[in-house]
Amino acid sequence: MEATNLPNFIFSIKLKYLKLAYHHLISNALYIFLLLVLFHLSSLTAQDFVLYRKTLKFNFLTPIYFSALCALYFLARPRKIYLVDFSCYKAEPSQKCSKQLFMHLSTKTRHFSDESLEFQKKILEKSRYGQMTYIPKSFLQVPPDKSISAARAETEAVIFGAIDDLLAKTRVKVKEIGILVVNISVFNPTPSLSATIVNRYKLRENILSYNLGGMGCSAGIISIDLAKDLLKVHPKSYALIVSTENITTNWYFGNERSMLISNCLFRVGGAAILLSNHSSDKHRSKYELIHSIRTHKGADNKSFECIGHVEDETKKSGISLSKNLMAIAGDALKANIRSLGPLVLPLSEQMVFFVNLLAKKLFKMKIKSYTPDFKLAFEHFCVHAGGRGVLDEIEKSLKLTEWDMEPSRMTLYRFGNTSSSSLWYELAYSEAKGRIKRGDRIWQVGFGSGFKANSAVWRALRTVDPSVEKNPWTDEIDQFPVFVPIVDHFDC
Secondary structure (H helix, E strand, C coil), rough: CCCCCCCCCHHHCCCHHHHHHHHHHHHHHHHHHHHHHHHHHHHHCCCHHHHHHHHHHCHHHHHHHHHHHHHHHHHHCCCEEEEEEEECCCHHHHHECCCHHHHHHHHCCCCCCCCHHHHHHHHHHCCCCCCCCCCHHHCCCCCCCCCCCHHHHHHHHHHHHHHHHHHHCCCCHHEEEEEEECCCCCCCCCCCHHHHHHHCCCCCCCCEEEEEEHHHHHHHHHHHHHHHHHHHCCCEEEEEEEEEEECCCCCCCCCCHHHHCCCCEECEEEEEEEECCCHHHHCCCEEEEEEEEEEEEEHHHHHHCEEEEEEEECCCCCECCCCHHHHHHHHHHHCCCCCCHHHHHHHHHHHHHHHHHHHHCCCCCCCCCCCCCCHHHHEEEEEEEHHHHHHHHHHCCCCCCHHHHHHHHHHHHHHEEEEHHHHHHHHHHHHHCCCCCCEEEEEEEEECCCCEEEEEEEEEEEECCCCCCCCCCCCCCHCCCCCCCCCCCCCC
């Protein structure tokens, strides 16, 4: 019988296993060092310990210094911020808008040329949206109602619905809420929406309320960051955060293509989040805020102008999106990652990245830039569902898997672009799927006008049981994920 050659195991080991072994070696270096110390201590005799005790006995400053440092650490350490719970708004079934209905309503307005209608149809076909996104009630009628009262009715339905559900979940008394942050970009009435919430729920007179406007789809994380800073200096407080966008005032009735895109993308949605710095809330909270990183590229003119609320030649207003949006978003994300990476990546990844950078910059070697493996830092990714192109680019650049991107893609498919609240629909998807386990790390990353890229990092404090959770996905989660074609042709 002919001898069978054994495979060369050294060369057949896959690179990913070598990388994994290297990662575990570096990540556990501290434990290995401690084991060596313990091994050394085990070799000491009783006489060695007696000698050490005598030396310490006459050195009074050492224990004093140690005690002082411990006290300083516990006094100076920042307060921990907990996410007690959150709630996402789900509009009424009557507000569902299929692609065919969208085109029918757009045609009925008689505001758009045939070329503009065809352009919107192509955008919808490539959007990877499903047939069940939501639009305002005022736009289901012909002609659509763009009045302030209609805009306020839309937004109040969203924010009140989300807050009511959140208060029912957490059972927090409204008088215990000391901080209120509301973010919405294009609809800023007087009285403000934060004042509207105070009036509706009869919040206390000394509440710290903020209304953030014009900050785009990344404003949700800005609100989290602001609430975090306030909670650090106001002990024993609750912070209520509301993230939403208004579609009624956002709709464009002209024929400028750069402004028609937003009509096809934005949909009704919103979220309410409750943060706490009560140490007693840790046992019932879902997540702990670990990091919030903000990046602002507004000093660059192209970044500043790539998204804007403008008027066309006929003085019709709308949101304009630049052709350079994808490139600008990529640059902003890179800048944000440069700040976030050292805080979250394991030492093994940081060392490889540093060596790669050193080789390129110092030794002028023509090698490919190393992209850190963020899957070693996070178990879950919530990428702002701003559109198909954004998700495709991030998946490619960060080398994420279909499983990693599933929450973002299914949110885009089911709810569309709900602006700053999309991150919470994505996290709700992961909860409904039973993916969130105790100790898991979640990365939320959002993009918005200005141009800004912001990140929030959370750690799960407990395993989330989908059987007891109630969120917009609960009744239909078994239907997902679904296959979404690159182009979905349809007849009007």
